[in-house]
Amino acid sequence: MKYKDASCTVKERAADLLDRMTLREKIGQLIQPFGWQAYERSVDGDIRLTEQFVASMREGGVGSLYGALRADPWTGVTLETGLSPREGAEAVNLIQQYAVEHTRLGIPILFGEECSHGHMAIGATVFPVPLAMASSWNTELYREVCRTIAVETRAQGGAATYSPVLDVVRDPRWGRTEETFGEDPYLISEMGVAAVQGLQGEGIKSDSSIMATLKHFAGYGASEGGRNAAPVHIGRRELMEKDLLPFRKAVRAGAMLLMTAYNEIDGVPCTSNRELLTTVLRGQWGFDGFVITDCGAINMLHSGHHTAETEQEAAAQALLAGVDMEMSGDSFGKHLEQAVQDGQLSEDAIDEAVIRVLRVKFELGLFERPYVDPGRAAEVIGREEHLRLAREMAREGIVLLKNKQALPLSEASGKLAVIGPNADNAYNQLGDYTSPQRREGIVTALDGIRQRAAGANEVLYAPGCRIKDPSKEGFAHALQCAKEADTVIAVVGGSSARDFGEGTIDLKTGAAVITDRSGLSDMDCGEGFDRAELGLSGVQLELLQELHALGKTLIVVYINGRPIIEPWVDEHADAVVEAWYPGQQGGHAIADVLFGDYNPSGRLALSIPKHVGQLPISYSAKRTKGKRYVEMDLAPRYSFGYGLSYTTFRYSGLKLSKSSMSPEESCTVTVEVSNTGGRAGHEVVQLYVSDVYSSVARPAQELKGFRKIYLKPGETVPVSFEITNEELQFVGANYQWIVEPGLFVIEVGGRADQCLKAELYVEIDNQEQIKE
Numbered sequence: 001m002k003y004k005d006a007s008c009t010v011k012e013r014a015a016d017l018l019d020r021m022t023l024r025e026k027i028g029q030l031i032q033p034f035g036w037q038a039y040e041r042s043v044d045g046d047i048r049l050t051e052q053f054v055a056s057m058r059e060g061g062v063g064s065l066y067g068a069l070r071a072d073p074w075t076g077v078t079l080e081t082g083l084s085p086r087e088g089a090e091a092v093n094l095i096q097q098y099a100v101e102h103t104r105l106g107i108p109i110l111f112g113e114e115c116s117h118g119h120m121a122i123g124a125t126v127f128p129v130p131l132a133m134a135s136s137w138n139t140e141l142y143r144e145v146c147r148t149i150a151v152e153t154r155a156q157g158g159a160a161t162y163s164p165v166l167d168v169v170r171d172p173r174w175g176r177t178e179e180t181f182g183e184d185p186y187l188i189s190e191m192g193v194a195a196v197q198g199l200q201g202e203g204i205k206s207d208s209s210i211m212a213t214l215k216h217f218a219g220y221g222a223s224e225g226g227r228n229a230a231p232v233h234i235g236r237r238e239l240m241e242k243d244l245l246p247f248r249k250a251v252r253a254g255a256m257l258l259m260t261a262y263n264e265i266d267g268v269p270c271t272s273n274r275e276l277l278t279t280v281l282r283g284q285w286g287f288d289g290f291v292i293t294d295c296g297a298i299n300m301l302h303s304g305h306h307t308a309e310t311e312q313e314a315a316a317q318a319l320l321a322g323v324d325m326e327m328s329g330d331s332f333g334k335h336l337e338q339a340v341q342d343g344q345l346s347e348d349a350i351d352e353a354v355i356r357v358l359r360v361k362f363e364l365g366l367f368e369r370p371y372v373d374p375g376r377a378a379e380v381i382g383r384e385e386h387l388r389l390a391r392e393m394a395r396e397g398i399v400l401l402k403n404k405q406a407l408p409l410s411e412a413s414g415k416l417a418v419i420g421p422n423a424d425n426a427y428n429q430l431g432d433y434t435s436p437q438r439r440e441g442i443v444t445a446l447d448g449i450r451q452r453a454a455g456a457n458e459v460l461y462a463p464g465c466r467i468k469d470p471s472k473e474g475f476a477h478a479l480q481c482a483k484e485a486d487t488v489i490a491v492v493g494g495s496s497a498r499d500f501g502e503g504t505i506d507l508k509t510g511a512a513v514i515t516d517r518s519g520l521s522d523m524d525c526g527e528g529f530d531r532a533e534l535g536l537s538g539v540q541l542e543l544l545q546e547l548h549a550l551g552k553t554l555i556v557v558y559i560n561g562r563p564i565i566e567p568w569v570d571e572h573a574d575a576v577v578e579a580w581y582p583g584q585q586g587g588h589a590i591a592d593v594l595f596g597d598y599n600p601s602g603r604l605a606l607s608i609p610k611h612v613g614q615l616p617i618s619y620s621a622k623r624t625k626g627k628r629y630v631e632m633d634l635a636p637r638y639s640f641g642y643g644l645s646y647t648t649f650r651y652s653g654l655k656l657s658k659s660s661m662s663p664e665e666s667c668t669v670t671v672e673v674s675n676t677g678g679r680a681g682h683e684v685v686q687l688y689v690s691d692v693y694s695s696v697a698r699p700a701q702e703l704k705g706f707r708k709i710y711l712k713p714g715e716t717v718p719v720s721f722e723i724t725n726e727e728l729q730f731v732g733a734n735y736q737w738i739v740e741p742g743l744f745v746i747e748v749g750g751r752a753d754q755c756l757k758a759e760l761y762v763e764i765d766n767q768e769q770i771k772e
Helices: 010-020 023-028 051-058 085-101 130-134 139-155 175-179 185-200 236-243 245-252 274-284 297-303 311-321 331-341 347-364 374-380 384-396 445-453 475-484 540-548 567-572 586-594
Strands: 039-041 047-049 064-066 110-113 213-217 257-260 290-292 399-403 416-419 459-462 487-493 553-559 575-578 649-656 667-675 681-691 702-711 716-723 737-739 742-751 754-762
Touching: 010 347, 023 331, 023 347, 039 085, 047 051, 047 085, 051 085, 085 374, 110 347, 130 175, 130 185, 130 384, 139 185, 139 374, 139 384, 185 236, 185 245, 185 702, 213 245, 213 274, 236 245, 274 311, 290 347, 297 311, 297 331, 311 331, 311 347, 331 347, 384 586, 416 445, 416 475, 445 459, 445 487, 445 586, 459 475, 475 540, 487 540, 540 553, 540 567, 553 586, 575 586, 649 742, 649 754, 667 681, 667 702, 667 742, 667 754, 681 716, 702 716, 716 742
Parallel strands: 064 110, 213 257, 257 290, 416 459, 416 487, 487 553, 553 575
Antiparallel strands: 039 047, 399 575, 649 667, 667 716, 681 702, 681 742, 742 754
């Protein structure tokens, strides 16, 4: 049989296999049930297949399984019932063995896993959330993180991850902001390309690579009011320039999978949008992987968007639009066969989707190597070098927002009081899409500070309050600790921790307690947890105000998944540190920054407003954005690209290699960057371009490049960027990417609102626009 002959081309093998398949078997390749329901652990500890899974394989099979190793409250998989890395690999092998050896054609299963910031399986390394990693502005380091995630995931049999998230955030009240790379399409594009390169490595056939899935296509980050999956109201040009750009670049980088978004754009749901999924994605961009829905998105066409009268019609709409596989829904499995019989679909349309899925499986090498080595899984997952990388990434993503000479800490800082609900809550610093964790594997802020301060500073601790609970019963103990201290480190923020059965904390002692009071949940962020406001939840601000009243040095550390707007904190705290959700090594990273063992180098990947009423807010707003509100101006509290250091940098000598250029040419931009302080440190050099006059209204400023450099005290280095037509183009009146003649302002600096400027004139013969 040709499809089993590895010497044949992928195209030949896929075509041969397709010819041998029944309609039911073809449809089976387009469905993806929940993977954790495919097996169970017996009383004696053995892993065995469930009757449900075996029955589905007998009825035509399944092409993929979602989250076979996923562990969290949704799956019901706990530390006690879940699988170790070795056991996880053995379970995947058992499932795969049935597919390969006990079905008619022996087609292997594609295992898709959640790996937003680490494989969502027990024992895997937990890195900082993507928003924190974007704040590092270090694509090389992020690429290395993604390589590590790929190694750990493929070791257990996972061949695809449902990341990176390339959504452009307009309103950070959205609960999924933590999963994104922020507000800017260029920065998102660079991080997205790094993710594809890191996850897929030199080739997806490698035992150390997995397929990247670009999501959510498209406009998901522009939802109405920051509400998850709400309608999106943007024009075609904005969609192309902002929301589609990161996807376009990641497709060009070789991404193999793409996931549709729940939302609709101008009335058309993305899951049934043929223009997006076929005309643009495949026709214009040449994407040759396959498209998968988000969980339950096809059902939503019928029961949510109401664009399909029946679920069968919804299934037909999605397939005809360009969807190849349904994630964790039952529409394809239940209705596609009948849709063919009723004439809503042709079998040829199903064949197109099936051939794309089969081709990917051949390219992954699953037919030759369907199984994994459990011993390797036990060896590589969670190894020490991966923990070191998690710590490095966490500290590079920490942003110092304010510092009135309160940091770095030293012996002179005296006795330390670590106060706050996020100081010693392990799950609160990990973010959403995290598996159950053993407490000893997580370094909290308190853990990190105690370890670093040992022998130099005495450390006291009190939680003070919870994230959302209005109780102030812990205030007295917290204030007593603070009174005994010289410096107060308040660790507050938000939580995306789902209910892992860990209970809550005793506000008087800080000890963990189990309670049936569901109202004590800390979760105020994460998928499905959109907010109307962006201030601190519960009584956290009141706690900070009472701590400040003691007259001690007050350092505020935020651990959270979206920006926090607290003007009082910005005004009264002696230092403010934004740590985001820093992952399992976050406590060490926070201590590294607080004590000056690492000079903070994180820069904001999104603007932080003064007031929620300023939303949406972005550095790249149009020039006609308005003047001001009655109550305040339009400037953010902290601008995009902002972040302080323990040293200072000076920019000088901005030069262009030419004052004018044609679109076929390039121009070199050079600037001198000097470390004028007393400490070595990293600076993020940012390049912005402004098109002064254009045929359509344009943003006043757009990021087009950045470099993260390291400078010793007194050191000066030149930093260069190349300006080509790609940095100058935009979507013109006819919705084509073009470059127009005229004046451009080139800006270089350490943040969006503080740059040196130079002028560049673009000349085009006969004043014709140059298309990309």
